[in-house]
Amino acid sequence: MKLRRLSSILMAGLMAAGTLAGCSGAKTDATTAAAGGQTAAQTEAEKAQSTGGEKTVIKVWSKDRHDATYVQNKVDEYNASNTDNIQVDYQLYTDNYAQAIDMALQSGELPDILVQQEQMFDKYVNEGQWADFYDYMDSDMKEYFKSVVYPGYNELDGKLYFIPTTGTTCRLFYNKEIFDRVGIAEPPKTLEEVVEYAKKINTELSKEGIYGFAENMKSASSGLQRSMCIGLERETGLVRGYDFVKGEYDFSQWGDTLKLWKELLSDECAFPGCESLDIDPLRTQFAAGKIGMYMSYSHAEPGVYQNQFPMDSSKWDCVPIPTVGGKTAGKQYFTGTGGYVINAKSTNVEKAFKVYKDIFANEDYLIGYYEGGFGVSILPSVIAKAKPAQDFQDKKWLLINDIDALLPKPPHTAFASGMVVEGEDMYKTCESIYYGNADIDSTLKDLTDRYNKAYQEAVKNGSGHEVKIENYDPMNPTLQ
Amino acid sequence: MKDWNSKSALPRSKSMKKNLQAYSFMLPNLILFTVCSLYPVMWTLKYVFFQYGGYGTGVPRFVGLANFARVFRDKVYWESVIHTFTYGFGKVIFIIPLAFFLAFLLNQQKRGNGAAQSIVFLPTIMSSAVMGLVFYLLFNAYNGEVNQYLMAAGLIQRPINWLGKEHAMKTLILTAVWGGVGNYMVYFIAGIQQVSGEAIESARIDGAGRLQTIWYIIIPMLGPILKIILMLAITSAFNDITNVMVLTEGGPTNATMVMSLYGYRYFFPISAAEATVPQYGYGAAVSVISAAIAGLVTVGYLRISKKLDEIY
Numbered sequence: 001m002k003l004r005r006l007s008s009i010l011m012a013g014l015m016a017a018g019t020l021a022g023c024s025g026a027k028t029d030a031t032t033a034a035a036g037g038q039t040a041a042q043t044e045a046e047k048a049q050s051t052g053g054e055k056t057v058i059k060v061w062s063k064d065r066h067d068a069t070y071v072q073n074k075v076d077e078y079n080a081s082n083t084d085n086i087q088v089d090y091q092l093y094t095d096n097y098a099q100a101i102d103m104a105l106q107s108g109e110l111p112d113i114l115v116q117q118e119q120m121f122d123k124y125v126n127e128g129q130w131a132d133f134y135d136y137m138d139s140d141m142k143e144y145f146k147s148v149v150y151p152g153y154n155e156l157d158g159k160l161y162f163i164p165t166t167g168t169t170c171r172l173f174y175n176k177e178i179f180d181r182v183g184i185a186e187p188p189k190t191l192e193e194v195v196e197y198a199k200k201i202n203t204e205l206s207k208e209g210i211y212g213f214a215e216n217m218k219s220a221s222s223g224l225q226r227s228m229c230i231g232l233e234r235e236t237g238l239v240r241g242y243d244f245v246k247g248e249y250d251f252s253q254w255g256d257t258l259k260l261w262k263e264l265l266s267d268e269c270a271f272p273g274c275e276s277l278d279i280d281p282l283r284t285q286f287a288a289g290k291i292g293m294y295m296s297y298s299h300a301e302p303g304v305y306q307n308q309f310p311m312d313s314s315k316w317d318c319v320p321i322p323t324v325g326g327k328t329a330g331k332q333y334f335t336g337t338g339g340y341v342i343n344a345k346s347t348n349v350e351k352a353f354k355v356y357k358d359i360f361a362n363e364d365y366l367i368g369y370y371e372g373g374f375g376v377s378i379l380p381s382v383i384a385k386a387k388p389a390q391d392f393q394d395k396k397w398l399l400i401n402d403i404d405a406l407l408p409k410p411p412h413t414a415f416a417s418g419m420v421v422e423g424e425d426m427y428k429t430c431e432s433i434y435y436g437n438a439d440i441d442s443t444l445k446d447l448t449d450r451y452n453k454a455y456q457e458a459v460k461n462g463s464g465h466e467v468k469i470e471n472y473d474p475m476n477p478t479l480q
Numbered sequence: 481m482k483d484w485n486s487k488s489a490l491p492r493s494k495s496m497k498k499n500l501q502a503y504s505f506m507l508p509n510l511i512l513f514t515v516c517s518l519y520p521v522m523w524t525l526k527y528v529f530f531q532y533g534g535y536g537t538g539v540p541r542f543v544g545l546a547n548f549a550r551v552f553r554d555k556v557y558w559e560s561v562i563h564t565f566t567y568g569f570g571k572v573i574f575i576i577p578l579a580f581f582l583a584f585l586l587n588q589q590k591r592g593n594g595a596a597q598s599i600v601f602l603p604t605i606m607s608s609a610v611m612g613l614v615f616y617l618l619f620n621a622y623n624g625e626v627n628q629y630l631m632a633a634g635l636i637q638r639p640i641n642w643l644g645k646e647h648a649m650k651t652l653i654l655t656a657v658w659g660g661v662g663n664y665m666v667y668f669i670a671g672i673q674q675v676s677g678e679a680i681e682s683a684r685i686d687g688a689g690r691l692q693t694i695w696y697i698i699i700p701m702l703g704p705i706l707k708i709i710l711m712l713a714i715t716s717a718f719n720d721i722t723n724v725m726v727l728t729e730g731g732p733t734n735a736t737m738v739m740s741l742y743g744y745r746y747f748f749p750i751s752a753a754e755a756t757v758p759q760y761g762y763g764a765a766v767s768v769i770s771a772a773i774a775g776l777v778t779v780g781y782l783r784i785s786k787k788l789d790e791i792y
Contacts, residue, residue: 099748102535123536209622218729219750273621275732276643285622416757417533422550428734435645436733461541463531 059111063097067374112352116339131342132159152479164336166375168299171318198269214271220427227295235323237330237474242410247468287311330474331405418463547765568717570653583668601662612726671705
């Protein structure tokens with residue numbers, strides 16, 4: 001009886017502890033901050049204030065995990081050494097970054113400095129939420145960063161809102177050892193060759209669990225935006241299906257590419273289970289030598305294969321994403337990263353800019369960032385002085401190149417919430433083609449009609465505007 | 481003669497005090513219900529008539545019944561309704577008999593049955609998201625343990641794509657059954673323990689075998705509790721979202737998209753990788769119609785299940 005009572009109490013206690021542990025977890029600073037609680041840094045800052053230091057706390061929010069350790073170290077160094085009585089509180093939000101910003105804005109708790117991200121930038125820029133850097137930059141700073149000022153991108157109506165210091169684009173990553181084993185001398189230059197090589201690898205090596213091609217298709221938008229869509233930009237000169245010359249969508253030009261992708265993702269070519277594969281499991285399999293080729297972002301992979309899933313650097317390389325027949329009608333999109341926006345409605349805008357200038361726009365920081373493999377620098381001065389990781393020296397296509405350019409925003413990006421597309425978006429529609437039985441031509445025609453209808457409706461009801469660029473040349477794209 | 485049990489029989493002050501006590505006990509629940517259930521429902525109902533992209537996207541635009549008209553045109557939504565019914569049916573058809581079998585087996589006074597009950601119940605208190613992740617690791621096609629064991633045992637020659645279009649729904653149902661069977665087992669145990677021992681004894685004296693006793697005596701006497709268990713199983717199947725979100729995100733090609741997840745994605749991205757433009761108005765319309773469908777099913781079930789109230 002006593003034993004039964006004791007074991008019941010123990011069991012109940014274990015279950016309660018498990019439930020409570022599951023509920024609370026190990027609170028990170030980010031979780032605590034998001035819950036409206038106090039982070040360790042905030043407590044420390046408040047202690048400093050209460051002991052008469054009167055330090056100004058500047059809050060910085062980031063969404064990036066890959067450079068968090070590096071940034072935190074720089075922030076700690078700054079906090080220890082600055083003589084401006086400033087304490088920087090650096091917080092990480094990762095997956096719920098956009099939602100955290102929305103909530104913070106609604107409650108008036110937006111931080112002073114935030115990592116720039118397209119969605120949150122576009123959403124609030126017209127509401128005067130972001131500070132104009134030109135109000136605070138001196139002439140030296142303007143000169144130093146003038147090569148990364150892009151009218152229509154980070155400079156709008158004569159105001160500069162953020163400064164991208166690194167860039168990322170998408171490439172085809174391939175395993176050189178697997179290629180050698182099946183006798184492939186050169187990486188593919190056309191999409192047809194990608195299919196051919198993937199089939200060859202599957203035929204000869206699938207018994208060893210080695211497959212020709214993989215992509216993280218669990219999320220169609222994530223998989224396609226780092227692969228097929230990028231290739232299509234170069235192949236067609238359209239930006240996500242939008243023709244800036246004609247001012248309309250035309251997805252019919254995607255037909256040939258989709259036919260090849262359907263083959264590429266079939267059992268003949270693809271790694272089993274691609275339709276439920278996430279990017280990190282894909283990377284582990286690539287690092288384990290199980291995948292011949294895949295496509296992804298250029299800035300992240302070197303760090304991944306150095307630190308996260310170690311792989312001998314000599315075993316992999318990357319090339320531009322091949323197109324159908326090697327056709328090139330335009331440039332492909334590169335994203336400027338490493339930019340920060342400053343909250344224009346903060347009570348400490350000037351000090352926030354000082355922090356930004358002293359930490360994130362500091363040349364030593366930028367050189368260390370590039371050398372540490374956290375991002376590919378796009379600043380000429382940094383590139384000239386830095387000694388980047390061996391991967392970035394040996395693998396030329398990891399760097400931003402002539403085939404990459406900043407591209408203008410099509411309507412569904414320029415005024416996303418105003419353009420309501422009925423039915424599935426372009427990514428899910430493509431999924432119904434390569435993983436389903438949808439007829440390519442009629443499906444792409446329907447997709448074109450739906451997007452154009454949504455665009456025209458947005459223009460008509462005032463929630464959007466006409467998007468057309470006079471004399472737009474896809475080989476020399478302009479942003480406006 | 482005065483009825484000393486009626487309220488009017490009590491002195492006024494005592495009656496007020498009694499009511500006050502009752503209301504004060506109900507108050508926390510009322511507040512939670514208002515804040516967490518009623519207010520969000522009202523908020524949702526407001527936006528069904530608007531096109532709204534969320535905070536920071538401007539003023540909501542009145543569109544009348546356009547959102548509802550769009551729902552009726554939306555093929556993917558109606559496919560998600562079918563998937564919801566498939567998932568619900570699949571879950572109930574396996575979980576109820578299994579829970580009953582386990583309850584009958586583990587209700588007996590044998591050594592270890594108590595511990596076994598606790599083990600079977602454990603998945604119920606586990607986070608659905610964690611469960612989804614674990615099953616993702618077990619069932620993935622390239623290095624999941626399930627395929628490895630099946631291939632080692634010679635039952636299959638090549639890996640089965642458990643999360644592909646053909647098998648994803650089955651894997652989801654399996655996850656749901658594993659996660660919920662302990663909960664329903666506990667309900668069945670409570671019901672079995674209330675079955676009259678005399679009725680079972682009489683059946684045995686009359687020569688009924690074990691199976692006959694179960695079928696003709698125990699199951700009919702479980703009628704009221706079975707009705708509640710079935711209703712809970714059906715309503716929870718209609719509301720299941722976490723498993724689906726974590727395991728398949730409704731894919732591939734919407735093969736496992738269910739009603740609740742379909743509406744959810746118009747408010748929030750399903751995953752960090754998902755490109756979502758919120759459409760609160762349309763999401764609200766989807767949610768309202770989904771709730772109506774779930775309500776109709778529940779009402780239909782309650783009418784059909786009245787027979788379960790009859791005990792021989």
